[in-house]
Amino acid sequence: MHSLNEEKLKTELLTVNMGPQHPATHGVLRVEIKTDGEIVAQAIPHLGYLHRCMEKHSENLDYRGVIPFCDRMDYLASMSMELGYVLAVEKMLGTEVPRRAQYIRTLVCELQRIASHLMFFGTYAIDLGAFSPFLYAFQDREIILRIFEELSGVRLLYNYIWIGGVWNDINDDQLKRIKEFCITMSESLKKYHSLVGENKIFIERTRSIGVITKDLAFEYGATGPLLRGAGVKWDLRKDRTYSIYNEFDFDIPVGSGEKGTLGDCWDRYYVRMQEMHESIKIIQQCLDGIEEGAIIGKVPKNIKLPKGEIYQRTECPRGELGYHLISDGNKKPYRLKVKSSCFTHVSMLPDIAPGLMIADLVASIGSVDIVLGEVDR
Amino acid sequence: MEYINSKVSGANAVVSKGDAGDSSIIISPQHLKEVCRQLKDGEHEFQVLQVITGTDFLAENLIEVSYILASFTKNSELILKLRLPRGDENNLPKVDSVVEIWKAADFQERECYDMIGVEFLGHPDLQRILCPYDWQGFPLRKDYVTPEKYLDMVINPISKMNIEDREFGAKHAHIKGASTSVDNYKVDPPATVSETETV
Numbered sequence: 001m002h003s004l005n006e007e008k009l010k011t012e013l014l015t016v017n018m019g020p021q022h023p024a025t026h027g028v029l030r031v032e033i034k035t036d037g038e039i040v041a042q043a044i045p046h047l048g049y050l051h052r053c054m055e056k057h058s059e060n061l062d063y064r065g066v067i068p069f070c071d072r073m074d075y076l077a078s079m080s081m082e083l084g085y086v087l088a089v090e091k092m093l094g095t096e097v098p099r100r101a102q103y104i105r106t107l108v109c110e111l112q113r114i115a116s117h118l119m120f121f122g123t124y125a126i127d128l129g130a131f132s133p134f135l136y137a138f139q140d141r142e143i144i145l146r147i148f149e150e151l152s153g154v155r156l157l158y159n160y161i162w163i164g165g166v167w168n169d170i171n172d173d174q175l176k177r178i179k180e181f182c183i184t185m186s187e188s189l190k191k192y193h194s195l196v197g198e199n200k201i202f203i204e205r206t207r208s209i210g211v212i213t214k215d216l217a218f219e220y221g222a223t224g225p226l227l228r229g230a231g232v233k234w235d236l237r238k239d240r241t242y243s244i245y246n247e248f249d250f251d252i253p254v255g256s257g258e259k260g261t262l263g264d265c266w267d268r269y270y271v272r273m274q275e276m277h278e279s280i281k282i283i284q285q286c287l288d289g290i291e292e293g294a295i296i297g298k299v300p301k302n303i304k305l306p307k308g309e310i311y312q313r314t315e316c317p318r319g320e321l322g323y324h325l326i327s328d329g330n331k332k333p334y335r336l337k338v339k340s341s342c343f344t345h346v347s348m349l350p351d352i353a354p355g356l357m358i359a360d361l362v363a364s365i366g367s368v369d370i371v372l373g374e375v376d377r
Numbered sequence: 378m379e380y381i382n383s384k385v386s387g388a389n390a391v392v393s394k395g396d397a398g399d400s401s402i403i404i405s406p407q408h409l410k411e412v413c414r415q416l417k418d419g420e421h422e423f424q425v426l427q428v429i430t431g432t433d434f435l436a437e438n439l440i441e442v443s444y445i446l447a448s449f450t451k452n453s454e455l456i457l458k459l460r461l462p463r464g465d466e467n468n469l470p471k472v473d474s475v476v477e478i479w480k481a482a483d484f485q486e487r488e489c490y491d492m493i494g495v496e497f498l499g500h501p502d503l504q505r506i507l508c509p510y511d512w513q514g515f516p517l518r519k520d521y522v523t524p525e526k527y528l529d530m531v532i533n534p535i536s537k538m539n540i541e542d543r544e545f546g547a548k549h550a551h552i553k554g555a556s557t558s559v560d561n562y563k564v565d566p567p568a569t570v571s572e573t574e575t576v
Contacts, residue, residue, distance in 0.1 A: 232449065
């Protein structure tokens with residue numbers, strides 16, 4: 001009799017498609033979720049909705065022509081995307097970059113990091129049901145975008161960092177505004193954190209949710225705030241320094257499991273908030289140290305790289321970005337492979353998701369902070 | 378290199394280096410798994426598999442698969458390479474999967490299969506990832522020809538091509554180093570352009 005009842009009450013898993021058009025997936029990601037009631041039993045990410053054949057395109061373009069394509073990968077952190085590619089080409093060419101250009105590059109990349117993390121801060125709050133932080137974040141992000149617009153002429157896809165230097169010089173007025181922005185920003189960041197990060201509801205929603213342990217992060221090759229959120233003190237800017245980051249003094253914030261488990265959503269959120277403070281520190285040192293001089297070095301008109309290959313890693317807002325560039329001695333890249341951190345992070349979903357509530361899955365995806373342009377390239 | 382050769386017999390590790398940039402280590406594909414396990418658990422501690430890349434060398438009839446490894450404790454990185462015969466549509470190059478060693482290999486191998494057409498033996502779910510699941514051909518191979526149709530949709534319809542750019546490129550093709558030259562596009566420019574070019 002008992003077994004008959006169980007037979008009758010047997011339930012099946014329900015398949016729900018989250019996306020490809022879903023506000024919580026931050027773009028066009030489709031996650032096929034098998035749910036048991038409200039609990040996720042399995043999550044399968046389906047990618048490729050934003051695949052724009054960047055790698056194939058770059059095989060048919062000269063070395064300068066690839067830079068705008070790099071912009072379009074992670075459209076929220078275009079400056080950082082450009083820097084990695086440009087560094088790889090410069091290393092192969094052996095170009096010397098003027099000091100002023102190096103300073104400007106560091107400046108814009110750190111401003112970009114703040115802009116990108118502000119975007120995370122705003123959209124993550126939306127994911128968890130708070131709308132107003134989004135408006136605050138965009139207000140501040142707008143100041144950065146305005147400066148970028150003056151520098152490069154574009155708001156999001158800059159094509160600003162060129163091989164050998166940067167395209168346009170920065171003037172004193174812009175430097176002054178960046179200086180003022182730094183002061184107001186570090187004040188408002190504290191406000192934002194007390195508004196969202198210390199909020200009881202926010203903490204309840206994020207503590208011990210979507211835990212990524214150190215072992216899991218290594219297994220999948222997760223980088224950036226995910227890895228630091230898991231308590232690993234690793235930042236390419238410090239550990240494998242590039243450009244002129246070795247001259248600056250800053251800390252690497254790591255997660256501590258303060259509100260719940262080590263490596264949970266709250267830790268990742270907190271690491272990003274702290275990183276913005278560190279970026280402000282770097283920008284202030286940059287402003288103090290910036291030198292007069294040329295903004296672009298000597299680069300041949302027709303760029304031809306010597307035969308060989310290079311793998312260049314840089315620390316982007318979302319994690320490590322790697323360019324594997326293979327050259328056959330011609331004026332076009334023979335093969336350009338992009339190691340995108342978001343691609344790696346999406347592949348972790350099937351391991352994070354099982355056992356979570358659907359709403360917590362949204363919180364987990366949000367805290368990983370993916371940009372689908374970079375995932376699909 | 379010596380470390381690999383001493384730990385795994387028959388791996389035939391050779392260092393290769395171009396005129397500039399990083400050097401890499403080429404090993405024989407049969408011993409990939411042993412070498413990877415040794416690199417992960419051994420003294421070099423390569424805990425992280427960063428990326429798996431495939432490169433098609435049409436002239437040498439080779440496909441090169443690169444495994445880029447990194448160590449966060451020893452702060453080092455390594456490019457490990459395999460050279461496989463190119464094969465054809467029915468006989469793809471085959472290599473052992475390393476999913477058991479690094480979970481990161483799961484998506485990376487799928488992408489490599491999708492783009493270059495390398496079959497990874499023992500992969501739990503080897504299917505396309507960026508292209509649609511029923512796509513034909515491997516786009517990043519050098520001899521890949523873009524199909525004209527996918528399902529019922531025309532690829533690269535003439536109404537959506539940027540004709541002005543093409544005409545501009547054709548007009549300025551004689552300028553050396555101009556990035557707008559027509560050969561940057563795989564699709565032929567419209568017929569009218571070639572006439573203006575001769576003028």
